[in-house]
Amino acid sequence: MIEVIQGGIQTTIQDGGRPGHLSRGIPPAGAQDYYALALGNLLVGNDLTPPPLSVEPPGHAGLEMLLRGPTLRFTTDAAIALTGADMAPTLDGKPVPMLEAVLVRAGQVLAFGYVKRGARGYLAIAGGIDVPLYLKSRATYIRGSQGGLEGRALKAGDRLKLGASAALTKMAGRRLPSALAPWPDEPNTIRVVLGPQDFMFTPKGIETFLAVDWKLSPVSDRMGMRLIGPKLDLFERPAHLVRDAGSGPADIVDDVIPVGGIQVPGGIEPIVMGVENPTAGGYAKIATVISSDLGKIGQLTPGSSLRFRAIEAADAADIARRQWAALKRAAKEMRS
Amino acid sequence: MIYDEPVFRPLGDRYLAVEFGDEANLLLNFRVIALQEALEAEAIDGVIELIPSLRELGIVFDFDRTSHRRLENAIKPLLPHVRDPKSLRSRHVRLPVWYDDPWSAEIARRYKVEKNIDFIARCNNLTIEQVIETHTASDYWIVCVGFTPGCYFSRVLDPSKWITAPKYKVPRSYTPARCLALAGFSTGPYPVASPGGYQLLGRLAVNLYEPIPRNKDFPEDGVLLRAGDRLRYYSVSPLEYDEIWESVQRGTYDYGFRDEVFDVADYLATLDKPGA
Numbered sequence: 001m002i003e004v005i006q007g008g009i010q011t012t013i014q015d016g017g018r019p020g021h022l023s024r025g026i027p028p029a030g031a032q033d034y035y036a037l038a039l040g041n042l043l044v045g046n047d048l049t050p051p052p053l054s055v056e057p058p059g060h061a062g063l064e065m066l067l068r069g070p071t072l073r074f075t076t077d078a079a080i081a082l083t084g085a086d087m088a089p090t091l092d093g094k095p096v097p098m099l100e101a102v103l104v105r106a107g108q109v110l111a112f113g114y115v116k117r118g119a120r121g122y123l124a125i126a127g128g129i130d131v132p133l134y135l136k137s138r139a140t141y142i143r144g145s146q147g148g149l150e151g152r153a154l155k156a157g158d159r160l161k162l163g164a165s166a167a168l169t170k171m172a173g174r175r176l177p178s179a180l181a182p183w184p185d186e187p188n189t190i191r192v193v194l195g196p197q198d199f200m201f202t203p204k205g206i207e208t209f210l211a212v213d214w215k216l217s218p219v220s221d222r223m224g225m226r227l228i229g230p231k232l233d234l235f236e237r238p239a240h241l242v243r244d245a246g247s248g249p250a251d252i253v254d255d256v257i258p259v260g261g262i263q264v265p266g267g268i269e270p271i272v273m274g275v276e277n278p279t280a281g282g283y284a285k286i287a288t289v290i291s292s293d294l295g296k297i298g299q300l301t302p303g304s305s306l307r308f309r310a311i312e313a314a315d316a317a318d319i320a321r322r323q324w325a326a327l328k329r330a331a332k333e334m335r336s
Numbered sequence: 337m338i339y340d341e342p343v344f345r346p347l348g349d350r351y352l353a354v355e356f357g358d359e360a361n362l363l364l365n366f367r368v369i370a371l372q373e374a375l376e377a378e379a380i381d382g383v384i385e386l387i388p389s390l391r392e393l394g395i396v397f398d399f400d401r402t403s404h405r406r407l408e409n410a411i412k413p414l415l416p417h418v419r420d421p422k423s424l425r426s427r428h429v430r431l432p433v434w435y436d437d438p439w440s441a442e443i444a445r446r447y448k449v450e451k452n453i454d455f456i457a458r459c460n461n462l463t464i465e466q467v468i469e470t471h472t473a474s475d476y477w478i479v480c481v482g483f484t485p486g487c488y489f490s491r492v493l494d495p496s497k498w499i500t501a502p503k504y505k506v507p508r509s510y511t512p513a514r515c516l517a518l519a520g521f522s523t524g525p526y527p528v529a530s531p532g533g534y535q536l537l538g539r540l541a542v543n544l545y546e547p548i549p550r551n552k553d554f555p556e557d558g559v560l561l562r563a564g565d566r567l568r569y570y571s572v573s574p575l576e577y578d579e580i581w582e583s584v585q586r587g588t589y590d591y592g593f594r595d596e597v598f599d600v601a602d603y604l605a606t607l608d609k610p611g612a
Binding site: 022024025052053054055135144145192195196238245252253254259279285291292319320324 | 337348349350351355359360384386388391394396398403404481482483485487489521547556
């Protein structure tokens, strides 16, 4: 069992999320940075966290911690691993290493400070956090108040049950294989596939989108991350769109908004959709963040700058495929 | 615009969209739903999920088993069959509404706008009674479920019964759960309390979203309706509203779904008739 002494800014139970309900308006939720949670689960011998919208089972649930993590008291021995953002974690006041399996004894207190690098830290615990499944996943969907613990972020007084796990002491000190990068090479470069409405922007609009340094606005969460920067130039729309979709220069007749879609209402302040995305909407989407970089953008703190780089859809799928294959390979090696 | 050939667009590396056009035309939605039916029947390898919207079908796929290219090639042979669907499977359900209800009136006061149903009446040159009469005189077709859980966009099937109004200039930060509203081409509900900009008509006496379903008519994910369903809104008195709402809360209300086949060809033929 884990007792929550302080909840932190926004600490939620997350796994790989719940795909399969987008046509009902229910987003997948799950870890915004699936790769970071997957690394943690690897280290403590848990089931891997799959990429968002995958057919794979969602893996063991851990904690996603935003900007400042919680303070937690363990009432039983546990093996843990900390990945993603560095929040200066301590165990009974002494620094704990990240990116390796650590044995926590019953009675010890795990605490976090404010982030030093990244925005979302992940805590994986051998056996996972045991809350009831909601649509086959334990992920918290904050805006919909579903999943996780009562559909909300953790607060002082909460108690978290842990799943069963064996051989805790054997895990201590375990590290990641060198093939798995713990942190992206270019953390501020977000790769995108242009479209579906890139054709509504002028060449100058597209060029601006890809050339400037965008700033992440504080008005950002798991639903959408808003960007501050110049206005993007759009073509004048045909009369039937003005008639059917509305008067705004980026208004379209509603279509599907993908996870990672970048909506640009009125050509200003692009919004990158997170894992709690609205599933349909009526503004032009200039591009879609590739699934492998959804975690990267989720690791940016408000005020930090980022740049977009366009790649082909087939290359984006290759990157996703390779990343997932590397995780599965490592899981197999570490088990044997 | 209705495209001669549907356009395939990648939405990043996880989705492929098949877009039939860019205008707000029901014909496009019939094609979307027909393609959805066809893909469900075909069970194409690697397809995880189908997401219908008014004018395009979104497809989430498994990158370990297929690709944008391979999926596109698998879908292309189906396209001629969905171009002019003769009929579509479509459930029909009646939804009870307390039109001109006190909650909507209170919202208008709070946001300092004209009572929405008065505004709708004015926009369409009708009395409030005529608004209700018109809004309950045609079936509506659900073109898309989405935005938030259980929210949908429905369109009037009989164009002569179309009433419309512009959205709020500044959206509300709050709308009570189960309010029913319209704007542009669409009537839609607020299944849970949420921000919004549609003009409020009334309040539904039934749930459209039960996260933990109490009622047998709800599927596991708690969202009652889906794209391609047909609705008939009907007016209930405050007393009837209370009775229905009580049975909804007990989980005993019968939504009365009818599984039907919607004759698309016949419907389009009636539209073409002069005077229709």
